[in-house]
Amino acid sequence: MKKLGLNHLAVRNIRRKLFRTVSIVLSVAAVSGTLFSATLVIYSVRRSIAVGAGRLGADVLVVPAQDESKARDALISGQPSEYYMPSKVLDEVRQVEGVEKATPQVFIKSSPLSCCGVSNVLLIGFDPSTDFSVTPWLTDFSGKNFNNNDIIAGDEVPTMTGRTLKFYGQEFNVVGTLARTGMRYLDNSAFITLNAAYKMAAQSGTKALKKVNVTPDEISTVLVKVKDGYTPQRVAVKISFAVDGVKAIASSDVISTVKDQLSKLFAYLLTVGGIVWVMALLLIGVVFSMIVNERQREIGLLRAMGATKGFMFRLLITEAAMLTSAGGILGVAGGGIVVYSFKNLLVKELSVPYLWPSPGLIIALLVGCIVVSTITGIAAALYPASISARMEPYEAIRKGE
């Protein structure tokens, strides 16, 4: 005679009422899907900000006062923008209390008309003699000296090391590509020396279809590193005050803007997730109470045939765990597909950078969400399971008839 195992019985019970099974699985899937996708998005944006801010390397960015919003947008959403201010700003910034290092950069948007170059890339000219933002990455390229014909390309620029890139009629050797940061400001940019940028601009009138209107007495931004004992916010205020016509932005303030946007989204998703979770918990609890009520005769017979109280308890808990873990798996799969499919739309609508978390973290999130779903099911079924375990065989059979 074949022995009736716990799992075998649980599976058969689940199969008996297909509609009920599907309802429970879907409600749990909604909870785990929301939890998984919300957490995944938050982690991705946070990672992108952390990596991007680390790459930027500056505590404060000084930009023309009238172009502050353009600069912020460029940092967050990576829209290539051009803005210029007099290069004497650099010396004035260096005089401000609390400034340890200051280095200039000039921005040139690559021509959309270019026949043999890459369009809509932000070319960033930097000064290798004072730079503390780009040169630390050069160690990635075997310590090679960076010269005026060299270029480092961001992750989204379609090229690779060893190739050449042509901008405004000027050819550059790609000496390295940057690891992805998720911030388009860095990923969609290419870095050349300040001298190369000015030379390219000067020659663009004869070598390219479009002339670049930037002269050596213009810069786009000054990146600042602050002295110990000073906060970036304080130095930013001091620079904005001391230097006319500029606005100094603490990079941490840009990050906190993104964090504020995120926290609102996260709070909204958590609220929705919380409501769905409570509903799922109640639903599972009610459904399993009904199951116990419905199966009184069956429970009585099983008990009469020798099933222990513990077996009856474990049977219902196993059913709940099976249903909710299936819901959990379905939810994380669905959530993952939704986030992956709508990632670009999300980035565009929220104007946030995005970089997928490490595989380890994604696996931990997956497991975490499935475990939470399973625990939800077990918690909801605890009370009905204890009732079913306490039923006396005769009483259960009689009531169940």
Next chain:
Amino acid sequence: MKKMMFCIALAAVALMATAMIAAADDAPLLKGTAYVAGHGGHLAVINLSTWDLDRIVITHAGSETEGVIAGLHLDAAHKKPGGGTHGAALIGRDLFVGLLDGRVKKYNLDTQKLTDLGQVGEKFCGAIPGPGGKDIYYEDMANGNVYQFNIKKEKKADVIPVGKSVCGIAWTKDGKTAFVSDMVQGKIFILDWKTKKKIGAIKIGTFIHQIRMNPAHTELWCTAPNEFVVTAKGPQPSSVAGKGKSQIVIIDVKNRKIKDRVDVTDDQLFPHDLAFTPDGKWVLVSCRTYSDDSILAVMNAKTHKIVKEVSICKRCHQEAGVKIKIDNGSPLLCGIAVDWGKNPE
């Protein structure tokens, strides 16, 4: 005869002494105009000779608990700060008013022109002219920073992180040391003004507001109305505002120790700001009552007796039929600025 003459002289001296003592506790004859900022978004204007009342509208009303205080949301229904004025610094004929939403507005008393000077901080308490006369220092209740605002350029020149929820600032005579009051920590921080670094703190232990240096720079007066009790866990509201002791705490500047606590609880006054007369003999104290009025009290700086109390909200509100809808129906005032020697025209 000699005996009689002696008795008459003695009586005359006694009479004169009595008259002097009585006169000392009489309301003084002052000349000037006081401007007291309030949550209603306007400044109460008080003629110090006649005690007549007027007002200057700066912005719309806003409660102190709206938005953030010391990083905390006390009023969950109002996540953003409203309007409301909280302090004004008088520079020449311009009043530089700090608002509860962190903006600064300039009001010219001659032209009556109001100019918005933009967002400077998050939620201002005090607005105090600096020692050099070139800057105004705004103390922020939301983030604990002191903002240096340059009068000439009309923009912020520095931001000094000091505490959690700062309200007032004062300097020693040589300008080398500054004192900054932190409401929620119940402390007055001492700063080396050159480096802007904290070098000490005076613990008051109650919920404090503004601080003012007397003209001789010997005493630092601090308003401590104690609407909240300062505990290790942070400020805990008193069951009813003002249930605790309402005080003006006097600090000896030389020793940096508390030398007196003037209790005004029985007067039902909850002092928020002070202004010394130029001779240092009298102090104007702007006080809340948490009832239907706020009061300007005149205190003798030596005897610490209150010699006069003037209504600076109810008189106008009653006449105009104004009903207060914020702050539990109580008109709340705070910072005071005085134009000594000039009465309003």
